[in-house]
Amino acid sequence: MIEKFWQQAELAIETNTPSWELFHESSKTGHYDGGFTNEQVVEEMNNLYETFPYKQFEMIPLPTTFAPVEKSFLDTIMGRKTASEIKVQKLTLEELRTILHCGYGVTRDNKDNEYIERTLRTVPSGGALYPLELYFYTNNNIEGLKSGIYHYVPGENAVQLIREGNFDDEISESLVSFQPHLVYDCSFLLFITAVFNRSVFKYKDKGYRFTLFEAGHVAQNVNLAATALDLGVINIGGYHDRMVDRFLKIDGLNHSTIYMNGICAGN
Ligand SMILES: Cc1cc2nc3c(=O)[nH]c(=O)nc-3n(C[C@H](O)[C@H](O)[C@H](O)COP(=O)(O)O)c2cc1C
Numbered sequence: 001m002i003e004k005f006w007q008q009a010e011l012a013i014e015t016n017t018p019s020w021e022l023f024h025e026s027s028k029t030g031h032y033d034g035g036f037t038n039e040q041v042v043e044e045m046n047n048l049y050e051t052f053p054y055k056q057f058e059m060i061p062l063p064t065t066f067a068p069v070e071k072s073f074l075d076t077i078m079g080r081k082t083a084s085e086i087k088v089q090k091l092t093l094e095e096l097r098t099i100l101h102c103g104y105g106v107t108r109d110n111k112d113n114e115y116i117e118r119t120l121r122t123v124p125s126g127g128a129l130y131p132l133e134l135y136f137y138t139n140n141n142i143e144g145l146k147s148g149i150y151h152y153v154p155g156e157n158a159v160q161l162i163r164e165g166n167f168d169d170e171i172s173e174s175l176v177s178f179q180p181h182l183v184y185d186c187s188f189l190l191f192i193t194a195v196f197n198r199s200v201f202k203y204k205d206k207g208y209r210f211t212l213f214e215a216g217h218v219a220q221n222v223n224l225a226a227t228a229l230d231l232g233v234i235n236i237g238g239y240h241d242r243m244v245d246r247f248l249k250i251d252g253l254n255h256s257t258i259y260m261n262g263i264c265a266g267n
Contacts, residue, residue, distance in 0.1 A: 023205065023208075026205055027204070027205035027206045027208065027209055028206070029206060033204075036202060038115050039115075041115075041127070041202055042115050042116050044201050044202070045116060045118070045129070046116075048195075048197065048198050048201075049195075050118055050119075050130065050155065051133065051153055051154060051155060052133055052151065052195075054151055054160050054162055057151070057160040057161060057162050058160065058161070059153065059156050059158040059159075059160060060145070060150075060158055060159050060160065060161065061156075061157065061158050062093065062096070062097040062100070062101075062157050062158055062159060063093055063094045063097050064157065065094060065097075066094065066097065066098045066101070067092060067094040067095045067097075067098045067229055069098075069228045069229060071227070071228045071230070076224050076227050076228045077224065079227050080223050080224060080227045080233075081227075082233070082234050082235065083232025083233060083234055083264050083265075083266070083267055084232075084267050085232075085267050086181070086182060086185040086186060086232065086234060086262065086264045087185060087232070087264055087265040087267065088141055088184070088185055088186065088187055088264060088265065089141070089187050089231070089264060089265035089266075090141055090142070090143065090187070091141060091142045091143065091187045091188070091231075091263070092142075092143050093142065093143050093144055093145070095229055095231065096142050096145075096188070097157070098225055098229060099190075099222055099225045099226060099229070099231075099263060100134065100136075100152050100154075100159075101122065101154075101157070102122055102221045102222065102224065102225035103122065103123075103134060103190070103218045103219075103221050103222045103225065104121055104122065104123060104130075104132060104134055104152065104154050104218050104221075105121060105122050105154050105157070106119040106120070106121055106154050106155055106157075107119075107120055107121060107122055108120040110128075116128075118130075119154075119155055121154060122221055123214060123217035123218055123221060124214075124217060125210075125214055126199060126203060126207065126210035126213070126214070127199070127202055127203070129198050129199050129202065129210075130198070130214075131194050131195050131196065131197075131198035131199040131207075131210070131211045131214065132192055132193065132194055132195075132211065132214055132215060132218060133151065133152075133193045133194075133195060133255075134151075134152040134190060134191070134192060134193075134218070135149060135150065135151050135152070135162075135190070135191040135193065135248055136149070136150050136152070136159075136188045136189060136190045136191065137149050137150070137167060137171060137183070137188060137189045137191070138150070138187065138188040138189075139166050139167075139168055139183075139184075141187040141188060142187065142188060145159075145161075146161060146164055147164065147165060147166050147167075148161050148162075148163050148164040148165055148167075149161075149162055149163040149167065149247075149248070150162065163249075167247065168183050168184055170247060171183040171189065171244075171247065172184070173240075173243065174239050174240050174243035174244045174247060175236070175238060175239050175240075176238035176239065176240065178238070179236075179238055182234065182236065182262050185262075185264060186234070186262035186263060186264045187231075187263050187264055187265075188262075188263050189236075189260060189261070189262050189263075190222060190260060190261040190262070190263070191244065191248060191257050191260055192215045192218055192219065192257070192258055192259040192260065192261070193248065193250060193255060193256060193257045193258065194211040194212075194214075194215065194255070194256060194258050195254065195255045196208060196211055196254060196255070196256075197254060199211050211258065212258060215258045215259045216259075218259075219235060219259055219261055222261050222263075223235070223261070226263050226266075229266075230266040231263055231264065231265065231266045232263070232264040232265055232266045232267055233261060233262065233263055233264070234261065234262040234264070235259070235260075235261055236259075236260035236261060236262055237259065237260075239257070239260055241256065241257060244257045244260070245257055
């Protein structure tokens with residue numbers, strides 16, 4: 001067993017196989033791969049949080065209404081672009097709610113499901129396992145919200161202030177060298193994080209791919225929601241992962257940031 005492992009490891013080194021290729025190959029679904037029964041999946045799901053509770057932090061309710069949208073669906077799709085100039089704009093709580101809800105909000109209660117009564121969201125999710133958590137940082141640019149880092153709770157249509165303060169400089173250092181300004185120029189920065197085990201317990205390595213797909217679904221909805229609201233948006237891959245994870249106080253291994261978005265004034 002051990003010998004085989006080393007042979008494989010050496011093979012990888014000798015042939016310079018890039019890790020993405022090894023990963024992609026080993027995450028393919030085979031005809032003879034075993035699966036779990038629905039009961040086993042539900043048992044495991046019940047051991048995992050649907051959304052982290054952050055029990056000691058108060059729920060701040062979001063509005064139950066959406067910010068008004070005048071743009072048509074097609075104009076929204078065709079108008080989606082990275083904001084040409086990143087400029088801060090004060091947002092209403094309704095605008096924040098619209099973006100978060102379009103991103104990962106609850107749409108259906110799923111009460112008729114015979115196995116598990118978990119709610120369903122605006123985005124598709126492999127096995128309806130919803131492995132992502134959303135956090136955002138704002139420095140006084142959202143009506144009624146103090147500066148700090150917030151956690152989104154889709155099931156409650158609420159957010160929680162999990163760390164209050166001005167962290168502009170800390171976040172700025174976590175962004176790659178050509179874009180430290182983004183934190184000062186965006187109304188808020190969204191952090192899309194993945195709790196990998198929520199997907200990989202069922203789908204193994206392919207579940208990792210699923211978490212990345214899902215972040216793409218969320219980010220696209222966020223992009224479209226911002227565009228529909230005549231706001232600007234930027235997708236951010238250029239950040240130092242370990243610094244961002246440390247800032248969010250997540251371990252970076254079981255739970256790590258996989259994507260960021262910035263929302264700013266429309267232009
Ligand atoms: C995964 C991903 C990561 C990105 N990261 C950054 C980034 O860190 N900084 C940036 O300025 N733009 C970033 N972008 C934006 C792209 O540069 C932009 O989408 C691309 O140039 C196409 O332009 P458009 O969005 O206006 O259509 C990213 C886009 C994606 C999809």
